Amino acid sequence: xxxxxxxxxxxxxxxxxxxxxxxxxxxxxxxxxxxxxxxxxxxxxxxxxxxxxxxxxxxxxxxxxxxxxxxxxxxxxxxxxxxxxxxxxxxxxxxxxxxxxxxxxxxxxxxxxxxxxxxxxxxxxxxxxxxxxxxxxxxxxxxxxxxxxxxxxxxxxxxxxxxxxxxxxxxxxxxxxxxxxxxxxxxxxxxxxxxxxxxxxxxxxxxxxxxxxxxxxxxxxxxxxxxxxxxxxxxxxxxxxxxxxxxxxxxxxxxxxxxxxxxxxxxxxxxxxxxxxxxxxxxxxxxxxxxxxxxxxxxxxxxxxxxxxxxxxxxxxxxxxxxxxxxxxxxxxxxxxxxxxxxxxxxxxxxxxxxxxxxxxxxxxxxxxxxxxxxxxxxxxxxxxxxxxxxxxxxxxxxxxxxxxxxxxxxxxxxxxxxxxxxxxxxxxxxxxxxxxxxxxxxxxxxxxxxxxxxxxxxxxxxxxxxxxxxxxxxxxxxxxxxxxxxxxxxxxxxxxxxxxxxxxxxxxxxxxxxxxxxxxxxxxxxxxxxxxxxxxxxxxxxxxxxxxxxxxxxxxxxxxxxxxxxxxxxxxxxxxxxxxxxxxxxxxxxxxxxxxxxxxxxxxxxxxxxxxxxxxxxxxxxxxxxxxxxxxxxxxxxxxxxxxxxxxxxxxxxxxxxxxxxxxxxxxxxxxxxxxxxxxxxxxxxxxxxxxxxxxxxxxxxxxxxxxxxxxxxxxxxxxxxxxxxxxxxxxxxxxxxxxxxxxx
Numbered sequence: 001x002x003x004x005x006x007x008x009x010x011x012x013x014x015x016x017x018x019x020x021x022x023x024x025x026x027x028x029x030x031x032x033x034x035x036x037x038x039x040x041x042x043x044x045x046x047x048x049x050x051x052x053x054x055x056x057x058x059x060x061x062x063x064x065x066x067x068x069x070x071x072x073x074x075x076x077x078x079x080x081x082x083x084x085x086x087x088x089x090x091x092x093x094x095x096x097x098x099x100x101x102x103x104x105x106x107x108x109x110x111x112x113x114x115x116x117x118x119x120x121x122x123x124x125x126x127x128x129x130x131x132x133x134x135x136x137x138x139x140x141x142x143x144x145x146x147x148x149x150x151x152x153x154x155x156x157x158x159x160x161x162x163x164x165x166x167x168x169x170x171x172x173x174x175x176x177x178x179x180x181x182x183x184x185x186x187x188x189x190x191x192x193x194x195x196x197x198x199x200x201x202x203x204x205x206x207x208x209x210x211x212x213x214x215x216x217x218x219x220x221x222x223x224x225x226x227x228x229x230x231x232x233x234x235x236x237x238x239x240x241x242x243x244x245x246x247x248x249x250x251x252x253x254x255x256x257x258x259x260x261x262x263x264x265x266x267x268x269x270x271x272x273x274x275x276x277x278x279x280x281x282x283x284x285x286x287x288x289x290x291x292x293x294x295x296x297x298x299x300x301x302x303x304x305x306x307x308x309x310x311x312x313x314x315x316x317x318x319x320x321x322x323x324x325x326x327x328x329x330x331x332x333x334x335x336x337x338x339x340x341x342x343x344x345x346x347x348x349x350x351x352x353x354x355x356x357x358x359x360x361x362x363x364x365x366x367x368x369x370x371x372x373x374x375x376x377x378x379x380x381x382x383x384x385x386x387x388x389x390x391x392x393x394x395x396x397x398x399x400x401x402x403x404x405x406x407x408x409x410x411x412x413x414x415x416x417x418x419x420x421x422x423x424x425x426x427x428x429x430x431x432x433x434x435x436x437x438x439x440x441x442x443x444x445x446x447x448x449x450x451x452x453x454x455x456x457x458x459x460x461x462x463x464x465x466x467x468x469x470x471x472x473x474x475x476x477x478x479x480x481x482x483x484x485x486x487x488x489x490x491x492x493x494x495x496x497x498x499x500x501x502x503x504x505x506x507x508x509x510x511x512x513x514x515x516x517x518x519x520x521x522x523x524x525x526x527x528x529x530x531x532x533x534x535x536x537x538x539x540x541x542x543x544x545x546x547x548x549x550x551x552x553x554x555x556x557x558x559x560x561x562x563x564x565x566x567x568x569x570x571x572x573x574x575x576x577x578x579x580x581x582x583x584x585x586x587x588x589x590x591x592x593x594x595x596x597x598x599x600x601x602x603x604x605x606x607x608x609x610x611x612x613x614x615x616x617x618x619x620x621x622x623x624x625x626x627x628x629x630x631x632x633x634x635x636x637x638x639x640x641x642x643x644x645x646x647x648x649x650x651x652x653x654x655x656x657x658x659x660x661x662x663x664x665x666x667x668x669x670x671x672x673x674x675x676x677x678x679x680x681x682x683x684x685x686x687x688x689x690x691x692x693x694x695x696x697x698x699x700x701x702x703x704x705x706x707x708x709x710x711x712x713x714x715x716x717x718x719x720x721x722x723x724x725x726x727x728x729x730x731x732x733x734x735x736x737x738x739x740x741x742x743x744x745x746x
Contacts, residue, residue, distance in 0.1 A: 035065060036081045042117045043076075043083070049111055050129055051102050053090045077123075084144075085123040086115075092130035093152045093634075093714040094176050101132045101154045108133035108155070116141040125149040128714060135179075137162040144168055151196070152176040152714075159184055159197075167191065175199050175217065183207035197221070198241065206247075215239040219265065227252055235259045243289065244268040251290070253279045256302075260284060267291040267313070268568075272333065275299060285310060287724070292316035294333040308735035311727055325499070430494045431506040433525055438462065438508055441525075442472055457619070461528060469528040470505065475619040477520055485602065486522075489618050492600045493524065495569050500562035502527040502585060502595040522619065529585035529593050534559075534647070537586055538654055538686065549693035550733055551590055552651040553701065557726045558592035559584055559647060563640050564719045570600040575636030579643035581650055638713035644722065645708025652702060654686025667706055674702070694736030700729040 043065055047056045055073035059065075066078035077085035092100035108131060115124065122144050132154035139148070140162040147170060156178040163172070164184050171194040172186075180201040185208045186192060192210055196217040203222030211233045219241045226249035227242070238260050247269040253276055255264060261282045267289045274297035281288075281302035286309055295317040298304075303312045304321055315326035318333035441462030442449050451471065452459040460472045477486070490507055497503040503526060510521040532540075534555055537547045547555065559579070567573035574597060583596035602618055646657045649666065657663050673680050678699070682690065685698060704725040707717050717725075 034081060035078065035083065039081070039083055039118060040065060042114060045114050046111075049106070049114060050088070050090075051106070053088065053092075053129060055088050055090060079120065082120040083118050084120050086118070086121060087123065087125040088129065089125075089127045090129035091712075091714065093128040094154055094178075100128075100130050102130040106130075106132065109136045109138070112136050112138050112141070119143070121145060123147040126153070128152040131155060134158075135160055135174075139163065140165050142166075146191075147171040147173075149173040150177065155179060157181075159202075164188060170194070172196070186210060193236070203245070212236055214260075217241040218245065219243040221245055223247060225249070227255070231255060232258075237261055238284070239263040241265040242269065246270065248272065251275060251295075256281050256285065256288070256300075258282055263287045265289040266293070269293055271295060273297075275303070277301075279303075281310070287311050289313040290317065295319055296330055296333050306727075306731055306734075308731060311724070311731060313727075430497065430504070433506050433508040433523070435508055435510055435523075438472055438523055438525070441470065445472075462525075469530060471502070471526050471528045473524045473526065475522050475524065477522060478618055481618045486618070489600075489602045490522075492570055492602065496574075496597075496600075498562060498565045498569075499591065500558040500593055501565070501597065502529055502593045527593070529587050529595060531586045531588050531590075533582050534584040534586060534592060535581045535650070535656075537590075538651060538688070546688045547590070547651075549689040549698070550730075550737065552689065553697070553726065553730055553733060555584070555586065555590065555592040556644075556648055556651055556701075557723070557730060559594060560644060560719060560723045560726055562592070562594045562597075563644060564723060566594075566597055567637060567640070567719055572601065573637070574598050574600050575640060577640055577643075579640055579647065581647050584647065635713065637719070638716050641708050641716045641719060641722065642710075642713075644719075645705050645710075645716075648701060648705035649709060652686065652698070652705060653684060654688060663709060664711065667709055670702060670706060674699075674706075694733050697729045697733040697736065700725060700732065704729075 040061070040063075044059060044061065047053075047059050050056065055071075065076050065083070068074065068076050070076075073089045075085060075087040076083060092102070094100065111131065115121070116138060119142065121142050123146060124142070125147065127149060128151075130153065131150065134157040135150070135155050137160040139160060145166060146168055148166075149171065151173050152175070154177065155174070158181040159174065159179050161184045163169070164186060167189065168191055169189055170191050172192060173194065173196040175196045175198040177200055179197065182205050183197060183202055186195070187208045187210055190210050190212055193212065193214040195207075195209065195213060196215065198217045198219040198221070200221055202218075204224040206223055206225060206228050207218070209216065211230070213234055214236050215238060216234075217239070220243070223242070223245040224247065227247060229252060231237075231240075232252060232254035235258065237258055239262060240255065241263070243265045244267070247266075248271065250273045251266060251271050255261070255266075256275075257280050259282060262284045264285065264287065268291070271290070271293040273295065275290075275295065277298060277300050279300040279302070281300070288303060288310070291313050293316070295314075297320065299312075299314065299319060299321040302310075303314070306312055314322050316328070318328045318330050320327070439445070441464060442460045445460055449461045450458065451461055456473075457476075458474045460474070462470045462472045464470055477483075486509070490509075493504055493507065497505075504524055505527065506525045508523040508525070510523065537555075538552065563577070563579070566577060567575065577594070577598050578596045579594065580596075583594065585593045585595045587593060599619070646663065649657050649663070653666070657666065670684060673684060681695070681699060681702065684702070685693070704717070704722055707715070708722060710716050
């Protein structure tokens with residue numbers, strides 16, 4: 001009897017335990033996953049307002065929103081029965097012309113009215129969703145909000161002043177929109193650690209901010225004037241990006257020695273004067289970019305060269321430090337008497353007399369004013385002398401100076417002025433050729449010298465009197481193009497001179513033969529690089545010495561610099577270039593040069609707006625691709641990045657990339673190797689370069705190549721990011737090569 005009763009008791013206890021566990025499980029599950037019904041309805045309304053983006057596909061009234069697995073495009077976090085975090089990343093990044101914007105039925109006011117029904121939100125991140133319109137003041141209806149990210153949309157107008165009252169805000173990211181006007185006074189937001197309003201139209205006043213910021217990004221706006229002295233008190237600041245604005249004056253020395261600073265980008269502004277030699281750099285400062293300003297003199301010891309822990313970029317100034325091939329003469333930086341307004345940096349830093357400084361400034365202002373009056377007088381006099389007498393141009397024309405482009409706005413001219421000076425050629429002056437010179441150079445345009453005859457024009461090989469080899473390209477002028485605008489367009493052409501381009505050396509204007517005295521042809525004379533293509537230097541081992549990793553890395557970095565120049569030398573940039581590896585030439589010093597790039601577009605009249613039409617093709621032979629379609633500016637830039645990624649993959653693997661499917665397969669293989677067995681990366685590398693690379697240098701290059709060659713254009717990096725990573729890879733390589741530790745075997 002006893003033996004039979006024991007199992008019965010155990011069975012009853014097990015049943016009770018099972019029922020208890022089921023009840024607890026049901027209770028816990030219900031408590032964790034059930035939202036307040038109104039919050040679920042709000043999310044479904046949000047799905048409709050956003051016009052059913054892919055990231056929200058499949059949402060319905062039955063969706064357990066709090067149980068959705070987080071992904072790169074969607075994350076919903078709950079606390080109890082309330083939503084506290086909402087992150088949605090769409091596939092509608094901001095692009096020229098607004099082609100990715102939501103429909104006219106969209107209302108930004110309705111969007112934030114709906115979001116305000118989720119009052120517990122601490123994070124709102126709505127990225128690349130095509131949102132447009134003004135940012136409404138009701139954005140302040142979230143008392144606990146810590147992160148607001150609305151980047152890569154089409155928001156326009158002023159940033160609402162109500163943001164000033166959002167005391168809990170820690171991260172404010174509004175980059176990649178069209179906000180304009182001044183940034184509200186954010187000094188009271190002491191919790192704010194990140195402010196990113198880059199790539200907007202904000203300005204001109206520098207914003208008033210809390211000194212507790214950790215990251216401040218104001219790049220690609222219209223901020224003017226001097227950097228405020230108050231930045232010296234930002235002791236928590238780690239990242240400061242003020243690039244591509246209109247900031248001027250002296251760079252405060254204290255910026256370089258901020259206690260926490262790690263990343264400092266002041267490039268593409270109009271800073272003047274010297275950086276005092278006694279300036280010290282913060283211990284954490286790993287990246288400094290002061291390129292494309294008007295700086296003179298030397299550099300402090302902590303900025304004179306790159307190290308394994310610090311990258312310093314300083315080209316495009318008038319410095320007497322670093323590689324002088326990438327610097328201009330002092331006259332370039334003093335051409336508007338800017339340097340006369342202030343005394344030398346050494347006197348400012350060491351002066352004990354305020355009176356002396358004041359007198360120096362006053363005297364400089366007087367001298368500067370006198371110079372400006374003289375320059376205005378000379379410009380006026382020259383303009384009168386060069387005033388055209390008739391619409392038609394004579395044949396052949398060989399004018400010695402080109403008219404300034406009066407169609408550019410001051411902003412566009414400033415952009416071009418800053419970009420065009422980076423690594424531009426200075427040894428061979430641009431000139432105007434006569435038709436007789438070109439006849440001699442090409443042997444009367446002999447068919448044996450014809451290199452190409454296509455929609456891009458005819459290309460002839462030619463020899464100049466000094467023996468240098470050139471390419472002469474003939475282009476027929478479009479009949480609808482005004483001959484009066486030709487000198488201005490050729491002024492744009494004359495800017496296409498760079499260390500990493502097969503640069504244009506000059507032109508010749510040729511008229512018709514029927515006595516009408518009108519221009520019909522333009523000939524462009526450019527460098528002809530003869531040392532083979534980049535591909536030939538990594539594949540034709542029987543004919544050439546194969547490039548090792550440092551040489552390959554230097555070559556592709558040169559290509560990136562050339563692309564950066566093309567994207568910034570004119571407004572809009574020169575995009576959609578034919579960057580096939582066969583069009584990358586190497587000269588005798590193994591310097592990479594892009595040989596087949598597009599020509600700039602030209603505005604029809606001075607009232608034309610960038611990216612809003614009003615551009616024309618000066619030449620009949622120049623098709624849409626040759627000019628770079630301005631209607632797809634961002635697409636063209638991303639296509640150039642993709643082509644650069646293919647070049648990177650080929651110099652790493654030593655194999656042609658093939659079709660798009662083959663590229664995708666290769667990328668999948670490399671990504672799997674990076675994730676599963678990084679040590680096997682050496683199996684991917686071209687056997688020719690084994691033993692010549694640092695593993696981390698190769699890995700960095702592989703990672704950036706995968707990003708560039710992404711099938712999704714909005715995931716491809718900017719050319720500035722690519723260049724930074726390539727330079728970082730080179731720094732790793734240099735440190736490895738100079739090390740005495742030979743234990744690294746690849």
